[in-house]
Amino acid sequence: MTRHRTPNYGFIIDNRRCIGCHACTVACKTEHGDPIGINKTWVQYIEKGTWPEVTRAFHVMRCNHCANAPCVEICPTASLETRADGIVDFDPGRCIGCKACMQACPYDAITLNPDSGTATKCNYCAHRVDVGREPACVVVCPTEAIITGDLDDPQSRIARLMATEQTMVRRPEKGTEPKLAYIEGHRDAPRTARRATGRAHPLGGTNDRRGRPGGRPRRRARLREARRLGRGALAWGDERRAGRRQWRGARALERHRQPRTDLPLRPGAHL
Amino acid sequence: MRTYDIAQRHAGSWGWKVSGYLFTKSIAAGAFLIPALLSLFDEAAPVERLFRSGVPLALAFLALTGVLLVADLKRPERFLWVLLRPQWKSWLVRGAYIITAYGALLGGWFTFGGTPGGFFSTLGGILAAATAAYSGWLFGQAKGRDLWQSPLVPVHLLCQALVAGSAALLLCAPFELADLANVLAVALALDALLILAEMHGRHASEAAARAQKLMISGQRRWWLYCGSLAIGHFLAIVLVLTGEGPTRAVAACFALIGVLIYEHLWVDAPQRLPLA
Numbered sequence: 039m040t041r042h043r044t045p046n047y048g049f050i051i052d053n054r055r056c057i058g059c060h061a062c063t064v065a066c067k068t069e070h071g072d073p074i075g076i077n078k079t080w081v082q083y084i085e086k087g088t089w090p091e092v093t094r095a096f097h098v099m100r101c102n103h104c105a106n107a108p109c110v111e112i113c114p115t116a117s118l119e120t121r122a123d124g125i126v127d128f129d130p131g132r133c134i135g136c137k138a139c140m141q142a143c144p145y146d147a148i149t150l151n152p153d154s155g156t157a158t159k160c161n162y163c164a165h166r167v168d169v170g171r172e173p174a175c176v177v178v179c180p181t182e183a184i185i186t187g188d189l190d191d192p193q194s195r196i197a198r199l200m201a202t203e204q205t206m207v208r209r210p211e212k213g214t215e216p217k218l219a220y221i222e223g224h225r226d227a228p229r230t231a232r233r234a235t236g237r238a239h240p241l242g243g244t245n246d247r248r249g250r251p252g253g254r255p256r257r258r259a260r261l262r263e264a265r266r267l268g269r270g271a272l273a274w275g276d277e278r279r280a281g282r283r284q285w286r287g288a289r290a291l292e293r294h295r296q297p298r299t300d301l302p303l304r305p306g307a308h309l
Numbered sequence: 310m311r312t313y314d315i316a317q318r319h320a321g322s323w324g325w326k327v328s329g330y331l332f333t334k335s336i337a338a339g340a341f342l343i344p345a346l347l348s349l350f351d352e353a354a355p356v357e358r359l360f361r362s363g364v365p366l367a368l369a370f371l372a373l374t375g376v377l378l379v380a381d382l383k384r385p386e387r388f389l390w391v392l393l394r395p396q397w398k399s400w401l402v403r404g405a406y407i408i409t410a411y412g413a414l415l416g417g418w419f420t421f422g423g424t425p426g427g428f429f430s431t432l433g434g435i436l437a438a439a440t441a442a443y444s445g446w447l448f449g450q451a452k453g454r455d456l457w458q459s460p461l462v463p464v465h466l467l468c469q470a471l472v473a474g475s476a477a478l479l480l481c482a483p484f485e486l487a488d489l490a491n492v493l494a495v496a497l498a499l500d501a502l503l504i505l506a507e508m509h510g511r512h513a514s515e516a517a518a519r520a521q522k523l524m525i526s527g528q529r530r531w532w533l534y535c536g537s538l539a540i541g542h543f544l545a546i547v548l549v550l551t552g553e554g555p556t557r558a559v560a561a562c563f564a565l566i567g568v569l570i571y572e573h574l575w576v577d578a579p580q581r582l583p584l585a
Contacts, residue, residue: 108450108451108452108453111398111399111450112399112400112401112447112450112451113396113399114390114391114395114396114399114401114402114405115387115390115391115394115395115396116394116396132390132394133384133387134382134383134384134387134388134390134391135382135383135384135387136381136382136383136391136401137322137323137381137383138399138401138447138450138451140322140453141322141323141451141453141454141580142450142451142452142453143452143453143584144452144453144584145453145584146453146583146584150322150383155383155384156383156384211514212452214452
């Protein structure tokens with residue numbers, strides 16, 4: 039006789055495969071009909087190194103569907119709840135818009151929908167999962183970098199990856215027991231992430247004259263890079279003004295920069 | 310190294326309405342807590358007169374607290390769901406019930422009167438203390454903001470309620486009770502010590518330490534040290550201990566401003582740090 043067991047869903051993001059195409063972001067927005075400015079899953083670009091030895095890595099961010107979710111605990115109306123299958127689901131019909139969950143989430147994964155005045159977040163495409171389909175981001179990912187499934191089923195791909203690969207989780211010190219793990223997560227990604235999307239030149243000003251990051255950009259180098267890149271996705275607007283803004287931003291960033299500890303190495307078996 | 314991120318704007322999701330709510334709640338709680346505490350030590354007649362000023366004051370500021378809380382909701386028409394569809398683990402719900410119970414007691418006292426030192430005075434004192442302190446546990450549930458995780462926060466909020474309550478009573482009823490000035494001075498000294506411990510003590514995490522640094526650097530430093538500590542605490546202590554009548558009223562105003570500044574900085578600074 040087959041014994042039915044409640045699954046325990048989770049995510050693995052395989053950064054070895056991610057190409058930073060944002061298809062997951064677009065698929066998520068389309069699936070949920072989210073307005074402009076609402077991104078339940080998004081991709082951080084992390085650039086490291088000194089030109090010409092510069093690397094760019096991608097980091098997909100979203101709700102971690104924590105086993106011990108602080109957003110569920112603080113929500114006054116049970117608008118957020120942890121389902122039996124481990125999905126942290128959200129019911130906008132119960133939300134009063136108190137924004138407490140946004141303060142409780144250590145991963146910045148909850149945002150406010152300006153149309154409805156309620157909070158919103160990744161819900162693991164629960165409506166799709168309930169009918170046996172995979173989340174929209176998983177289906178659309180061209181490199182199969184997003185892996186979902188039952189963490190408690192030893193035969194599932196996600197459980198096998200957890201058992202065999204070295205994975206990382208974000209901010210484990212918070213005790214939230216996140217169920218989103220990264221393969222080759224970026225330990226060096228700063229907490230103080232740049233937020234001026236599309237405003238700054240992606241390369242100019244990253245290094246000072248000794249090759250250290252965060253220094254004042256040399257104007258000539260900045261303009262040369264601007265010309266070389268032309269109107270790239272991250273380089274529109276007035277390059278010179280953008281460069282100055284960027285330098286000020288980098289200085290401010292440096293003042294508060296701390297080594298990132300929120301992505302420690304962690305064996306996958308813990309989940 | 311550089312990271313490009315989306316423009317999530319969560320920085321001010323709890324803004325001036327939340328810091329305003331903390332401030333008005335401090336006055337509402339302190340305006341009853343002070344007479345309730347003094348009724349244990351002082352003569353009945355002057356404390357009773359203090360209750361007569363304190364209860365309407367507490368009621369008015371509790372109503373203002375409710376208005377600010379509801380105004381901060383993005384779906385204010387659903388505010389009653391906090392009471393009607395409660396999720397009991399949330400301190401938002403527990404706090405809403407504490408405030409409701411406190412408001413009911415204040416309303417009863419205002420309508421039917423009460424006896425200083427009696428059962429309702431003690432119960433009101435407990436509810437006032439809970440009203441002041443519960444926000445500490447509520448902010449503690451916001452695990453994204455490390456500065457709010459300190460176990461001292463409920464004690465600090467209680468202390469701020471004593472400052473705000475005694476200052477407001479000193480403004481409303483300056484001649485009812487001589488002890489009020491001493492209470493304000495002691496509460497201010499204690500509050501200043503707690504602020505200094507919070508700002509210069511060691512924190513459990515990097516994010517808390519960075520939020521603390523944000524409070525004691527840049528423009529916020531002037532608001533904290535000059536506005537809140539120097540004028541709102543130390544100058545207020547000197548004025549309240551040395552002055553009479555109008556000078557004490559000025560000291561009370563300074564004390565209230567000092568509490569307001571600190572509460573706003575404390576709510577605002579941790580939210581300036583990005584989470585992702």
